[in-house]
Amino acid sequence: MLIIDGLQYSNWSRQIFEQMHEGGVSAVHATLAYHETTRDTLTRFGEWNRRFEDNADLITPVKAPADILRAKQEGRIGILLGAQNCSPIEDDIDMVAVMRDLGLMIMQLTYNNQSLLACGCYESEDSGITRFGRQVIQEMNRVGMVIDMSHSAERSTLEAIEISQRPVIISHANPASFYSAKRNKSDRVLKAIAECDGLLGFSTYPFHLNHGSDCTLDEYCDMIARTADLMGIEHIGIGTDLCQEQPVSVLEWMRNGRWSKAMDYGEGNQNNAGWPAPLTWLRDNRDFPNLIQGLRQRGFDDESVTRIMGRNWLGLLERAATPSA
Template sequence: MLIDALQCGHFSREVFSQLRQGGVSAVTVTCGFWEDPMESFDSLGKWRDLVGENADLVALARTPAEIEAVAASGRTAIVLGFQNTDLFGNRIRLVEMFAELGVRVVQLTYNNQNSVGGSCYEAEDSGLARFGRELVREMNSAGILIDCSHVGERTTLDTIRHSQKPIAVTHGNARSVFDHSRNKSDDILHALRESKGVIGCAVYRNITGDYFCASARNWAEMVAKTVEIAGIDSVGIGTDYGHDNGPADYAWMRMGRWTRHVDYGASAPGKPLKTPRAEWLAEGVSGLGKIAGGLKEVGFHDDEIAKLTHGNWMRLYGETFRQG
């Protein structure tokens, strides 16, 4: 099995076919960034239609058992996720309602401070807010995995301490391996290790770097360095691969409705709007099938590769997802 804990962009039958070619058993998709509750309901409706129209290639999955069943049928399991808590509209009771609709992964903040806590791009991280503590408790109860990929340092550590269940960094890397404000400190990786959380190593060039994007083997070297910090049981795959995003998509992801000005997100002035894909994924996500070979090249054994490619995520999903 191969599980990718985060992809985004425009999914289509062609993308689903590439996922099958790459041997991807399950993928968490991004249903929204800044969308409010009604817009998020619309997104879920569109996802249900899209999956239904391609039922020979994909199926929605809400539990580890459903992921296994979909994979066994020769299809890719689609796990519904959001990269912000705006879908809840600051209404605590909407958490359970979205969980009942099949949402299983939600990130606390996306780039900006919100009513939950601080983000990785704020000059000062406020930590987990009062509402944030309530939301964490509610997400634990409702069976939604808490994601802290774009969340600030202090807020992430607060969340790990406050959560009654392990959390995830679904798409990010170790900051000590590649220095970027979106990546996670060793303190966070150690806290994930101690709490049985998982970080999904990304391939997004802006937070991964040219060297680790050059080949599957080079990327596997980054995974190995991350395992040295977080431990073999707390590392997985979370590529942050974007499908067919264009200028309007980048504007929405980076600027939303909150600014009139240009925001570069994880990029920087002078860099291309759309960063080049990792060379080993030039043909698309069908290239994810190279991961196991790359991990073997850098010295991982079969049982370790199984943990990194799917086992750690399946264990975490079993501990956090609503079971039904």
């Protein structure tokens, strides 16, 4: 089965790539940058070049959707790179094409805060897509860089969908109807994502789940079933948000970047400042078979399971991550 995970940000190592193989994973959308500038993003690309070199028997870069199928044929994990923020392009429209040439297939327009393009879900108010943001969306459409609104606020998300000529995604989040969190999405947003032929990747990050780290596989698969009814089976996939082996310093970097002198706890708080405990049924990349079993038990047929586990992600990338004709 083609298994594509729509978001991971781990402390990458040979061990983790081996676990991906053990779990039957075909391709992973790996986060390249959170707050990195253009220059710092190049360093991240350099680090990945080295990982590809050092682990060529296990992983291979994905720069076009077809590379995912090639990787599978070769028995390697395809790694597609994306940014959780627009910091890699700084204030420069020309950096969209430059980053796409380097292999940045997916980019979020905001990460929690207001960006130069759009508003993040942690700001108190959202005035929608900016003047620069409108041009960047057009340019992302042109070069085939997927617009991801996972950490964006609602109005900006709806406007991005309206402005974009190509599908828009939420790579990792859950319906707010399942669990009310700033990062989870309203039915209105989810329907708009479906209408633009986009995709929602379901998150397994405990802060996005009902009952947090105690959320059961049954609950999770039930959420997927309800969302399939809302969005259609072709517009959903997995985006685990797995952050394996990361120290708390990385969580603090994600939350604070360089913008805050005071400690910002993001989805946590002062008494719950660290990484959440992992789910017992998805501890790491080896546990994807549990998810497949859970979906089957919830009553999804084989066609639906293969769609959710990977085929929908492949289709989305074919629609949104190729250069415009």
